[in-house]
Amino acid sequence: MRPMHRLTLFAALAVCAFRLDAQKATTVDLTREVAGREPKSFLPMVGNWVVTKDDGRNVIFADGRVWKKGQAAGGLADKARAIYGAEHEEFIDNVKAFAYFPIAVARDIPDFANGEIAVRFKMIGGTLDRCAGILFNVKPNGDYLAVRFNGTEDNVVLWTFKEGKRTFTKRGTENFPLELGTWNDLRMTVHGTDFKAYLNGKLAVEFTLPAPVSGKVGLWSKTDSMSEFEGFTVTPGAK
């Protein structure tokens, strides 16, 4: 191959590689949601999730006030079927066991394996807990990972949920005494098994996952937490 042709081929390959790397970010659109109703863009699997207005914008609200231990969200079977088809029974069986943790799955994000997930959250309150988190690696049997901020502990922690049981995975060492009623940014990145989580731009948790992830993603809350979410954005990384 002549040098000129070789250069052209290299340039073409470089462009292709760049396009693979810079895949488009998807922000879940809440503008068509209806305030006061359950969200359509996020499927509430556990807990009470509604669309509410904040400063004129639609946001997702995890309302722990009406949470009751062991109660799954209404229409769980239909929602599980919508995302996992015939395998939904296993999801439901397991989801009852961790009903302490409200989750809402992003409907139109088919899978997340590598890249970045970001969300803005505002803690409103809660007597037992004041949590907000990102749900990822959600499997058809209901297993998942969650990285969350807890306002009663002021920290960021990565948790593993497997077969209905929650296992502590990695706690950030820094305390973040956030004020209620303020918007904050929670962001996580996954590259292979390399996991990082950032709170308001600051690295909060770093961890090597036992295996690469692949699964649904969404929002996470805990017990009676009242938290708002917006700007849920998924940016796939290079494959």
Add this chain to the structure above:
Amino acid sequence: MSRALRLSVLSLTVAPMLGAQRPAAPTARACRVDTTAAWWQSQRAYSDDSKHDWTDDALRQRLLVAAGYDASTAFAAELGWRLANTQTESPVDSAVRAQLRAMAGKRQWPTRTLVGVGGVHAAWLIAQRDSTLADFAMHRMMEAGPGESSSAELAVLQDAQRLRAGRGQLFGTQFTRDANGALRVERLEDSTHVDMRRDGAWLPPLALSRCLAERTK
């Protein structure tokens, strides 16, 4: 009867008389406690100890004695206000204190399942006499989950603890008096949503608590 209960009952019974003597005080109508409201009903439902289904009666009795609390007294709602920093540290029965500290060390606390509502209330009263116990109580009550303690009492503990730590309170239960004797709510974080948080903690709206507080001058 505990100070908290005395204040609550006082608010409902004596306050109207005091209000009549002080024209500037809020009217009885403004301070009306609606016993059909969700916060009242939630506290009322939680307070039912009639099943006697707690598992550690000996601990319950020790707590009741140490707190000086008579569990047979009629229901008195937590009205969501008290004067901050007026709960002075006072000696707690050393054996009871040691037992509570030991329980807290094992991530346990007197819960409704263990000692019934009366026992939980007694432990809460004791904890408020000792800031170290109060911190233990707050964390263990949060961990124990819903129904194992009073959300309203837990909110009061959290507010007091946050003020001690130099942070804003969340539920607006802590008041103070200025030099002129006027009541004001201690530093409050995110005042916009305070009544949502109060609703979740079975407390009345802040305006009602303030009204009741002002009537007890």
